[in-house]
Amino acid sequence: MKWVFAFLIGLVVTSCCIQRPKVLCYYADGTLITDSTHLNLIYRKLPNLLSQERIDSADIKVYTSLEPGLSDILTNEVIRLQDSIYPRIEWEHHETKALMDSLKALNQFLNAGVVAIDNKTGQVVVHYSSKSGPSGDFVTNRGTIGGMNKTLLYTLAMQQEFTPHNRYPQMKQIPGGDYDDMVPDSSINRSFLRTFGIAFGGTPSIGLAKRYSQKLAYTQLYMLFREHVENYSNSIFLFDAQLSLLDLTKTWSAFYNKGIRKEPTVINHIVDFKGKELYRRKVHSTRIMNEQTAEEMLHLLDYYTHLGRGTVVHRHFPNAPDFIGNFAGFGSGNTGGFFIAITDDFTIGIRCISDDWGLRLRGDYQQGKIPITVPIWLKCIEKLQKNRPNENTGLKPLYKYVNFVEEEEVPEIEI
Numbered sequence: 001m002k003w004v005f006a007f008l009i010g011l012v013v014t015s016c017c018i019q020r021p022k023v024l025c026y027y028a029d030g031t032l033i034t035d036s037t038h039l040n041l042i043y044r045k046l047p048n049l050l051s052q053e054r055i056d057s058a059d060i061k062v063y064t065s066l067e068p069g070l071s072d073i074l075t076n077e078v079i080r081l082q083d084s085i086y087p088r089i090e091w092e093h094h095e096t097k098a099l100m101d102s103l104k105a106l107n108q109f110l111n112a113g114v115v116a117i118d119n120k121t122g123q124v125v126v127h128y129s130s131k132s133g134p135s136g137d138f139v140t141n142r143g144t145i146g147g148m149n150k151t152l153l154y155t156l157a158m159q160q161e162f163t164p165h166n167r168y169p170q171m172k173q174i175p176g177g178d179y180d181d182m183v184p185d186s187s188i189n190r191s192f193l194r195t196f197g198i199a200f201g202g203t204p205s206i207g208l209a210k211r212y213s214q215k216l217a218y219t220q221l222y223m224l225f226r227e228h229v230e231n232y233s234n235s236i237f238l239f240d241a242q243l244s245l246l247d248l249t250k251t252w253s254a255f256y257n258k259g260i261r262k263e264p265t266v267i268n269h270i271v272d273f274k275g276k277e278l279y280r281r282k283v284h285s286t287r288i289m290n291e292q293t294a295e296e297m298l299h300l301l302d303y304y305t306h307l308g309r310g311t312v313v314h315r316h317f318p319n320a321p322d323f324i325g326n327f328a329g330f331g332s333g334n335t336g337g338f339f340i341a342i343t344d345d346f347t348i349g350i351r352c353i354s355d356d357w358g359l360r361l362r363g364d365y366q367q368g369k370i371p372i373t374v375p376i377w378l379k380c381i382e383k384l385q386k387n388r389p390n391e392n393t394g395l396k397p398l399y400k401y402v403n404f405v406e407e408e409e410v411p412e413i414e415i
Helices: 002-017 036-045 047-051 076-085 093-103 149-161 190-201 210-228 245-256 291-306 357-366 378-387 396-401
Strands: 024-026 060-064 112-118 124-130 139-145 171-173 179-184 234-239 266-271 277-283 311-313 338-343 346-352
Touching: none
Parallel strands: 024 060, 234 266
Antiparallel strands: 060 112, 112 124, 124 139, 171 179, 234 311, 266 277, 338 346
């Protein structure tokens, strides 16, 4: 009996002497992870993080997907956390290069499986895995993106919310069979998911194909800018699909530094892949563009579409009225995507022209299987269809939701 008692005491002492990580680990729903198997899986992916002296492990929260099916990565709880943890990033012109340096590493994060948040600094430490190593073994590395905390979290959340094989889970249907918000009902942050939903829902899930990483980086860069460059709140930006990130950053710098002041009107831009302003028109913020304006933009976008110039990225107003067409996104493919123009409370869109993923999307589009909510004015699209009778825009079911609003007369801005 004494031996048993001594053994138990020794076991307790030994256990206390073992240095255990103080990292708090949570499932995506915020539940503390206590399962030792799951914790070991996480700790195995966090060796560098746990050994770093500069980070107090007690102030780290880890959200993980662990193994497929166990937990989604970074959903509601993390979305809540970002509002309290991350300070607003003050954007300065000279910070462009620093952002550029961070963005160069985006490929390394496309297969992120574990994200740790330092509660003191708001810094996000990402541990990613890649199957590109020898014999297909996972090669685990570590990386930190300083100023991209919020954007990175959003992106990783989208990895789970929208995947190619299950692009639109738990979507809310509205009467008539069309879709209202491309947002899972379980989401607590509808405006955030509206912004990202189509963009990442209409493209391959992050990490599945490295060839899409550049376009995802484009989107990442824009999502950062949309937080800080309010002057361009309603803009259309056309980028060549093969642009380097450096070229793209220079493009952003070019029109950010123009210093256009905030005005009570919404400025609609079309900027080509070199940053040249192709089209700019003032529209009263409480009105949508009239038929003529819509047609002009549609044809201009159509023209650039046929030039095969890549991706349209966009800004969505989080506070816009909650109705169909408040958000948009882009398709994928080396030759194009969904080219979409946005006003402050309306969306104009044209078809997907991509060759690879876009071709698959277009096939689903024609069959009405993909709930892309991009209303187009009836007369504009009918005219487009008359010019190209063999092309199916897939937008007819949305006509019944379109309301015509006359635009106030506003002067054109000379470029």
